[in-house]
Amino acid sequence: MAKVLILNGSPNAKGCTATALQEMVGIFDAEGIETEVIQLGNKDIRGCISCGKCEQIGKCVFDDEVNEIAKKFEEADGMVVGSPVYYASPNGTILSFLDRLFYSTPFSKNLKVGASVVSARRGGNTATFDVLNKYFTNCGMAVASGTYWNQVHGFTAEDVKKDLEGLQTMRNLARNMSFMIKAIADAKEKYGEPEIERGAFTSFPDGK
Template sequence: MAKVLLLNGSAKSNGCTATALQEMVKIFSEEGIDTEIINIGNKDIRGCIACGKCSELGKCVFDDLVNEVAPKFEDADGLVVGSPVYYASPNGTVLSFLDRLFYSTSFSKHLKVGAAVVSARRGGNTATFDVLNKYFSISGMPIATSTYWNQVHGFTAEDVKKDLEGLQTMRNLARNMSFMIKAFADAKEKYGIPTVESAAFTSFPDGK
């Protein structure tokens, strides 16, 4: 069975962001896709210190939730990252978590489907949305979209439940993501996966 991993970047495990993710989970269940929500926003997650130890150890040198989630990410067919808006950007804990998760894992993320979900009282959604999507786009992960930007509005979970368009956007996002996961699985069997070139690594070490 296909599986989608959902990361709740809010410090509140049952707040606005969680409400959006739970709306997606309902659709994934209908589509026959297994899910797991992991709360990361209320954890003590430090940022990457660029020590390079992950290349030796095969995991991050800081043995915390990042290393626990890594094998689940490897097994998943899709990843949803949800975050509240903090000063027109994702929660700092989310960024620290994603920096270390993506950098310390050597497995291929190619063709895993990614989706960003953003929650705000009022503004800063699209800037936050852009930041989260960059983790997917640099990793060869196709990005799932919906019928509007993947966002909900509200100050409380009850407010989000009144955001009918936002919840509709979450449901459509989950349907599109489910379709992509299933379509990619079929295409892999029929065509195989695209060749990924990796020989070139431009860093201009000669200064020219």
Template sequence: MSKVILLNGSAHQHGCTAAALDEMIKVFEEEGVETELIQVGTKDIRGCIACGKCSEIGKCVFDDLVNEVAPKFEEADGLVVGSPVYYASPNGTILSFMDRLFYSTSFSKHMKVGAAVVSCRRGGNTASYDVLNKYFTISGMPVASSTYWNQVHGFSAEDVKKDLEGLQTMRNLARNMSFMIKAFADAKEKYGYPKVEKDSFTSFPDGK
């Protein structure tokens, strides 16, 4: 069975971001996709210090939720990252988590399906959405889209439940993501995944 991990980057476990992710989980279950919701925003997650130790020991030197989620991410077929908007950007906890999760894991993320979800009261949503999507696009992860930007509006979970278009967007996103995961699995059996070249690395050490 296919599996999707959903990360809730909000410090409010049952807040606006949770309401959006819960709407997706309902559809994933209907589509026969297993889910696991992981609370990130309620944890104390420090940022990456670029020590490079992960390349030696195979995991982040700070042994916390990042290292717990890493093997689950490796086995998963898709990843949904949800965050509230803080000053027109995702909140600091989820960004620290994502920095370390993606940097410290050496396994291939190629063709895992990614989706970003943001919640806001009014503005800053598309900027936050853009930041989260960059983790996927640098890692060979196809990005799932919906019928609008993947966002919900409200000051509380109750507000989000009144955002009918936002909830509709979440349902369509989950359906599209489920389809992509299943289609990629079928295509892998028939054609194999696309070749990935990694020999070239832009650094210009000769100064030219």
């Protein structure tokens, strides 16, 4: 069975972001996609210190939730990252987690399906949405979309439940993501995976 990891970057396990993510869980269940929701926003997760140790040992030197979830990420077919908007950007905890997770893991993420979900009272959603999507596009993941930007509005979970268009977008996002996971699995079996070139690394150390 295909599986999607769902990361809640909010410190509130039952807040606005969680409400949006749970709307997706219901659709994944109906589509036969296994889900695991992981609460991260209330964890003490430090940022990357650029030590380069992960290149030697194949995992982050700080043995915390990053290494634990990395194993699950490798086996998963997709990932949903949800975050509240803090000063027009994602929660700092989820950013620290994603920086280390994506940089320290040596396995291929190519064609895993990613989706970001953001919640805000009013503004900053699209800027936050943009930041989260860049983790996926940096490593060849397929990015799922809904029928609007993947966002909900509200100050409380009860407010989000009134955002009917936002919740509709979450359901459509989950349906699209489910379709993409199944379609990519079928295409891999039929055609194999695309060739990925490596080796070119743009750098201009001579200053020219």
